[in-house]
Amino acid sequence: MDLFFGDYLLSLSFLFPFWFISIGKEAYNHEGYVDAAEKFRTKSGTEPDIDLATITDRMMVKKAVQDGNVEDAIEKVNDLNPEILDTNPQLFFHLQQQRLIELIRNGKVEEALEFAQEELAPRGEENQRFLEELERTVALLAFVDVANSPVSDLLDMSQRFKTASEVNAAILASQSHEKDPKLPSLLKILVLVQNQLDEKAIYPRIKDFSTQLLKNVVFDI
Amino acid sequence: MPTPAASNHSAGPEELIARLKSAHSPREAKLKALRDLKNRIIGNRTKKLVFLKLGAVPAVVGILSSAAAIVGRGGDGESLEFHESVLIQSAATLGSFACGLDAGVKAVLDAGAFPLLLSLISHSNEKISDASARTLRMIYQSKLPPKFDFLLEKNMGFLLSLLNTENENLTCLGASILSHSCQTPLEQQVLNEAGVLKRLVGLLGGSLTQKDGCLEALAAIIKNNQEIAKRFMEPRNGAELNTVVELIKDKNPRTRLLACTCIVSLRNSLVPCFHESGLRNRLILVLCELMDDPSQVGDEAPFVLSDLTSQKEDMQKIAAEASVIEKLCEQLNKGSLTPKRLEGVFLALADLCSKLECSRDKVLNSKVLTSLIQALSHESAAVRRASASLLKNMARSVKNLSAGHFMNESVVLPLVQLLLDPCTSVQIAALGAISNIVVDFNPQKPLFIKCGGVKHLVHLSQSMDSNIRINALWALKNLLFHVDNKCKEEILLELSSSSMASLISDPDPSVQEQALALIRNLVDGTLNSIEYVFGEDCPLLHAIGRQLRHSSSTEVLTQAMYTMSNIASGNEHHKEAIMAQLFPHEGKDMENILIKHLRSVDSQLRIAAAWTITNLTFPGCPGTSGRVAELRNANVVSELKNMVNDPCLDARLRIRTALGQLMMFIDA
Numbered sequence: 001m002d003l004f005f006g007d008y009l010l011s012l013s014f015l016f017p018f019w020f021i022s023i024g025k026e027a028y029n030h031e032g033y034v035d036a037a038e039k040f041r042t043k044s045g046t047e048p049d050i051d052l053a054t055i056t057d058r059m060m061v062k063k064a065v066q067d068g069n070v071e072d073a074i075e076k077v078n079d080l081n082p083e084i085l086d087t088n089p090q091l092f093f094h095l096q097q098q099r100l101i102e103l104i105r106n107g108k109v110e111e112a113l114e115f116a117q118e119e120l121a122p123r124g125e126e127n128q129r130f131l132e133e134l135e136r137t138v139a140l141l142a143f144v145d146v147a148n149s150p151v152s153d154l155l156d157m158s159q160r161f162k163t164a165s166e167v168n169a170a171i172l173a174s175q176s177h178e179k180d181p182k183l184p185s186l187l188k189i190l191v192l193v194q195n196q197l198d199e200k201a202i203y204p205r206i207k208d209f210s211t212q213l214l215k216n217v218v219f220d221i
Numbered sequence: 222m223p224t225p226a227a228s229n230h231s232a233g234p235e236e237l238i239a240r241l242k243s244a245h246s247p248r249e250a251k252l253k254a255l256r257d258l259k260n261r262i263i264g265n266r267t268k269k270l271v272f273l274k275l276g277a278v279p280a281v282v283g284i285l286s287s288a289a290a291i292v293g294r295g296g297d298g299e300s301l302e303f304h305e306s307v308l309i310q311s312a313a314t315l316g317s318f319a320c321g322l323d324a325g326v327k328a329v330l331d332a333g334a335f336p337l338l339l340s341l342i343s344h345s346n347e348k349i350s351d352a353s354a355r356t357l358r359m360i361y362q363s364k365l366p367p368k369f370d371f372l373l374e375k376n377m378g379f380l381l382s383l384l385n386t387e388n389e390n391l392t393c394l395g396a397s398i399l400s401h402s403c404q405t406p407l408e409q410q411v412l413n414e415a416g417v418l419k420r421l422v423g424l425l426g427g428s429l430t431q432k433d434g435c436l437e438a439l440a441a442i443i444k445n446n447q448e449i450a451k452r453f454m455e456p457r458n459g460a461e462l463n464t465v466v467e468l469i470k471d472k473n474p475r476t477r478l479l480a481c482t483c484i485v486s487l488r489n490s491l492v493p494c495f496h497e498s499g500l501r502n503r504l505i506l507v508l509c510e511l512m513d514d515p516s517q518v519g520d521e522a523p524f525v526l527s528d529l530t531s532q533k534e535d536m537q538k539i540a541a542e543a544s545v546i547e548k549l550c551e552q553l554n555k556g557s558l559t560p561k562r563l564e565g566v567f568l569a570l571a572d573l574c575s576k577l578e579c580s581r582d583k584v585l586n587s588k589v590l591t592s593l594i595q596a597l598s599h600e601s602a603a604v605r606r607a608s609a610s611l612l613k614n615m616a617r618s619v620k621n622l623s624a625g626h627f628m629n630e631s632v633v634l635p636l637v638q639l640l641l642d643p644c645t646s647v648q649i650a651a652l653g654a655i656s657n658i659v660v661d662f663n664p665q666k667p668l669f670i671k672c673g674g675v676k677h678l679v680h681l682s683q684s685m686d687s688n689i690r691i692n693a694l695w696a697l698k699n700l701l702f703h704v705d706n707k708c709k710e711e712i713l714l715e716l717s718s719s720s721m722a723s724l725i726s727d728p729d730p731s732v733q734e735q736a737l738a739l740i741r742n743l744v745d746g747t748l749n750s751i752e753y754v755f756g757e758d759c760p761l762l763h764a765i766g767r768q769l770r771h772s773s774s775t776e777v778l779t780q781a782m783y784t785m786s787n788i789a790s791g792n793e794h795h796k797e798a799i800m801a802q803l804f805p806h807e808g809k810d811m812e813n814i815l816i817k818h819l820r821s822v823d824s825q826l827r828i829a830a831a832w833t834i835t836n837l838t839f840p841g842c843p844g845t846s847g848r849v850a851e852l853r854n855a856n857v858v859s860e861l862k863n864m865v866n867d868p869c870l871d872a873r874l875r876i877r878t879a880l881g882q883l884m885m886f887i888d889a
Binding site: 078082085087088089122126128173175 | 256259260263264265266267268313316317320321352355428429430515557559
């Protein structure tokens, strides 16, 4: 029990105002919320570390993938930094994979077959690691009723978001930003610890994260 | 968003290139084609190769150069922005061709883009400068670009200007140039004096690419340079070392690997404060964990581990305790490893087994012998070499040799095949393994002979490459050690005394040494063996005698003397022949070689000389008294008397025995 309380206090201590400012800003930047980052800057009086315009570029790429316009996303990433896809074979493979998925989703079977042969098969040849995932993706072409096949998860929107997230992280890494912002992880720990403590003790529980934490920020600086 | 103007969308590669090359394409179409080409090749190695074959690179370089000229003239009245775009896109395209592809780098260099790109990195438009700098960095990451001469003042100035900017693309270019071209100690010194090391450490706080680039450059400057390593570790520079040490905990696997490489470079420069065991253990653990990485990082980690532990027993012990051997063997047993990874694992295991018996046991117990044997016939020469080296080191285990783990067909046959390998270094590694395996303590070594090994060894002993001659003779020497007569006869059928005589007189002293040692082992045994040395005109005996008289190498002299001693253990005829060699009748004023060698500073040589005397004057032989008299006349007896208190215990024993035997005849 002591262990949980300790964890709880520890995670709270991470949310002290000054710490919070830098990680909060970071999280907002990471997800590309330009407006929020701007507001945050005005409210807390800190200078942004990065050029807000680059967030827009990155946001456009992410949006393109989320909308299923993978070719467009690839062009934009290459304009931003041609090295990203050239030095990240896994990411490149996943983007090509997403392109194939979109072609299949739109019923363009012949184009999909051609694409698989022309663009995806070489990825498997270049790098054996991708063979398994490649097989799964190509299997989409084999099923008549794709939605009920074992590979139907590839058609979910979640697959698009997964790919989008991967591109986002790669762009950030190339711009020398932390890959994982700390705030979401800390909030997750806080929630987990509070859930554990609920069963064991009475303690000052934080119910509303947004107001509770913002309250600390406004009054304690 | 569909691409505008379906013009490029479904164009095949040939068509695209034609559009780029055509003088008639409208310039907007050309720019679109260029962008399309760029987007088709980035990340796509297969496409890069296709376009390379179609001559894409010279076409793009052409576009780059005319765009640069127009931009240089201010646009020629047209849109400057347009031409700058062309410049950026063509530079980026070339950069992609050069990225991780040697054929691409070669094409870019051959098309003459290098000087142009160099001039563009100082362009005022940052995007142009960035694209060109990136491309140059890709080129410098290969082995192909022209070597950068750091000793030229203006070059050094250029390099420093690159490192001192705030622009990451330029600093990373500087770092790549360093990693590629810094090779000699003089260059390392000049760079260190210019403050480059300090600047590189300062840049370690930057982005991932910068961090990695600077770590690589640091490793290149520190590598094998004790002086620089010492200065890097000095107290006031302690902070710099700490910065690098911290990076072995970095999130990014490649950064961790490069930080380890740097520290290993420092380590290998034998800097004393490295005995801090915490750091040594951490290095081992990090490298071990990096081996799990599926990318190139995992391929390279075992090589760094090998560098860290090679020849260093203390590191090998630490690694053994950290279960590194089990980890490496696990990787092997997982199977389907790339050639690079296989090579790394075998090399690392070979180093770890080089001195410690417990490590050899662990490898044998991990049941990797099958993979090892398979690897001996691998298509990659590097893998064959590495696996043979591992086998050689494992066969240093006396216990396992005697248990017969290695003297079986599955091991010997592929090894014998390697003697015919097209690659010299593989042959040498195989010879090393065979040398150890044939030191079989079981008196029967027929298996190796049956597998046709002797013929190949004898053939290799005649090789043009002295390294091969040395190692082949070594293997033959070990094969002959305490071998039974039947095997000896079979071996002697292949060896010719004239070729042995010329090997004893080989230009390379190391070859002479092995050849003499071979004969020493050969004549150790029955009288028939000794007879081999005598033939028509006794070429062998004369060759041995010549070395004894003229060689200046202690090792050669020792082997020659022991050979003489073994021959002298034979019959009367043999003993007289030795006497004739030691006391030739021509040139009475020639120095008495027996006395000369008795006076040698090397104890082994003194011992061998004493043995020879003992064998020559063995009681119960008819000519002994005559020989004793001759030795006495040559002042050998008085010399021995002077040596009864020889500082070396073994020598003292031999000398007193010889003297005692001689005195028996003299007093009688």
